[in-house]
Amino acid sequence: MSEELNPTMTQNFIHDFIDEDIAQGGQFQGMTVHTRFPPEPNGYLHIGHAKAIFVDFGTAEKYGGLCNLRMDDTNPTKEDVEYVEAIQEDIHWLGYDWGDRFFFASDYFEKMYEYAVELIRKGLAYVCELTPEEFKEYRGDVNTPARSPWRDRPVEESLDLFSRMRAGEFPNGKYTLRAKIDLASGNFNMRDPVIYRINHMHHHRQGDKWCIYPMYDFAHPLEDALEGITHSLCSLEFEDHRPLYDWVIANCPVPARPRQIEFARLGINYTVMSKRKLRQLVEEGRVSGWDDPRMPTLCGLRRRGYTPRAIRNFSERNGVSKAASTVEFAFLEHCLREDLNETAQRVMAVLRPVRLTITNYPEGQSETVTVENNPNRPEDGTRQVSFSRHLWVEAEDFLEIPVPKYKRLYPGGPECRLKGAYLITCTGCEKDENGNVTEIFATYDPESRGGDPADGRKVKGATIHWVDADTAVDAEVRLYDNLFTDAEPDAGDKNFLDCLNPSSLEVLPHAKVEAGLAGAEAPASFQFLRQGYFCVDNKDSGPEHLVFNRSVGLKDSFKVK
Known part of the structure; x- marks a missing residue:
């Protein structure tokens, strides 16, 4: 097995940062590198997630560190146990494991609530009652600060309202909890972002215990800190959110100070990798399911015959960078072809069969011929395949009237090799009432057994694959x-x-x-x-x-x- 097809992560800019952090005098000097993969359980993982898995788990693997699996179930709208189980299966299939470090964001809801209360007490958060329409209207623009008439709401009043929000006294949309940061910030993520909203919806793990849920930008840094994550590796769209990530870490009494590093997502042509759009394909019946082999989901690719090694190799060879790019789907196919060329057994199959009768081969007689299992793996040896008077061959391997340079079967044409067996010469065919060929006739040379081009015979015709009609x-x-x-x-x-x-x-x-x-x-x-x-x-x-x-x-x- 070549090293290229069994890759480990090569050095990249993320590793350069980590090297600095764990070096003498670095932020995490002497600490174990600890990453996490935090999928949202609202759909199946796709090939884009495979890159994130490779980066998160592969980085931990490179440094002899740890990687957690954490379900980001802070939004109960479309989350389901089915997706939780499928995510675990897909990661294991790729060859990674998280040991006993399997967590749910919802495990930390109580602690997150306590941190939110602490922010209110510090004067760093307040309950706001702008409607969604007003929120958008008051957001401002690059030249105009955002505004909220509730920004100076007294601390005790916000504490009371937030407690009652949790108790379920208010309908969805009535109040939000916002961080008090900077309404004039050039980074709109810092303009007093919402960190809690009311959502009266059943949660797949918490049931009806909660009717307020933390926003991802608030929950994510807290989850990382509570789990002792050293390096939070995120896709590039979170780069503008990093100041908020750092603000949450700096202003909450968390036990650790993780560092967020962003890298470019994987883009592939001729597909979509939005879970919302993939779900739409499934729900509208445009594909047979999440595991339809045409889908870019990992379960779909697995069903189509993709191997973990091919996908890991694809991820490694694409590299890790800050520059967004689109990879050709043909390269993913190339990586699979490389892998299967080394490992897959060669067999004969006829997809569009037409009967071939060798008229001078005795009726009722059969024999076996020897064919190689995989020329790239001599250790796999050979196997015996049955041969008789009646065979199946591809319909496209016969033309009654040949086109120029056609070197397969046609009446009066050149000798062709039957793979691993004999040389044959086509003598004619039989057709049905509609003119469709139903049977091809040929004669064979009994002295040509083996059909190996190394036998020195000059044959102008092509080599034809086949299967025995009696045993197929x-x-x-x-x-x-x-x-x-x-x-x-x-x-x-x-x-x-x-x-x-x-x-x-x-x-x-x-x-x-x-x-x-x-x-x-x-x-x-x-x-x-x-x-x-x-x-x-x-x-x-x-x-x-x-x-x-x-x-x-x-x-x-x-x-x-």
Whole structure:
């Protein structure tokens, strides 16, 4: 296994900061590097989260440190236990573990409330009763400070109202708790931001205990501090929020002083990575579910046959920087193709079968031929495949009237090799009443067994893959393409739904595969010769109905720079 395909994190600007922090005289001198991954349990993780997981867990791994898994369940609107369990499964699948450091933001609700009360007592927070419309009107602009007529509300009055907010006396939107910072700040995140709002909604873990919930910008730094996080690694959109993060840490009596560092998110063309939009695709039935193999979700990629090693390698090779960029989906496919080329067994499968009869091969006779499992892994050896008079071959491997430079089967055409078996010459075909070819006829050379180009025979025709009709197993094969036809489906004013690719899925229900695949189970992956890499579907496939998903094609047009 090459080191390139089993990566550890290379040095990046985040590590430069950490090196400074843990060096002699640094902020965290002598301390264990401690990071966290804090997903919101309101949907399934996608490939963009894989980069964040790689950065958070990979950084801790690089420094021999710790990484917590924390569910950011401060907003009960769309949170669900289903997502909590799926997130854990996806992270484990990628090869990371958090040990006993699994937390929920809601675990800290009581402590957060106490910190909020402390801010009020210090004169650093107040209860405001601006309506959402008034809040927007009073926000000001770059030349005009924000304002609130409630900013100087007496401390005791704010304490009383905040207590009653918690007790459920007021409807949603009646009051908010705002931090008192700087209404004239050029950073609008510092213009007395809301840190608590009323929301009478059932929480998936806390039930109906709470009807006020902390805002993320208030909760997140407190969670980090309470867990002893040293480095809070966030995506770039939180860079403007860092002053508020630091303000909360500085003004609350927390036990630690974490440092926030931001990096650019992962962007990939021909997809969307908004959980809201992915949820819409699921809820409107435009895909079969969160794990639809066309989705960029980790469970969808797993079902399509992506491997943890390919995704980790993809994350590493994209690098970590401050500069936002969009990566080609073709590069993700390239990383998978590299991995599967090393590991996947080669097998023969016919996706659009037509019967081939070798007329001079004895009826009722059969034999086995030897084929290699993986030329990149000699240690995997060879296997025996049955061969007889009747075979299945690809419909596209025959033309009754050939086009120029066609080197496959056609009446009177050149000898072609049957992979691992014999040389054959096409003699004709049989068609149905509609003119469709139902059977191809050929003769074979009994002296050409093995069909190996190394035998020195000059053959002008192509090498054809096949399966024995007497032993072949029926299978359904699903061919996937990009879910969207536009490289930037949600850019600008576009409606991403208008960019859906109507040809993103093609189902071939009558494919034929080698008999040895009859018991194949997920997550087994194979290279179907001349077709691409395929995996057993982890949801619909079973002993009575084999289903294979195409993970990626064989052709690699992506050029690594």
